[in-house]
Amino acid sequence: MIIKLTEIMKTSRFMNSEGLLSTDDYVLKEVFINPKHVVCLREDKVYKKLLMEDRLMENLDKEQRFTRVYLDRGQAGIEMTVIGSPSSIQEKIGSVTKQLLRG
Secondary structure: OOEEEEEEEEOOOOEOOOOOEOOOOEEEEEEEEOHHHEEEEEEOHHHHHHHHOOOOOOOOOOOOOEEEEEEOOOOOOEEEEEEOOHHHHHHHHHHHHOOOOOO
16 A cells, blocks of 8 residues: 655755756655565654754644655665654554554
């Protein structure tokens, strides 16, 4: 089963009309992952620091937490930062992977 998370990521830097390098912009995107491929969850304190410094988008709550999700992809892995605490992300993953045992 697949779960939906909200990924936060930095967009590419670009030159504005005055030829100056723009400030970092961040976007939110829906991402769908297979919980069976999650290897590790860690709190991402870098994004928390950016949020407290008002360097992320304005509509995020200052109490928001971020989790770095590591996914297995064979020899190489994928990592992404999603919105939510590690425990809340683990609950989402756990709710999908739980199975009813028939005895």
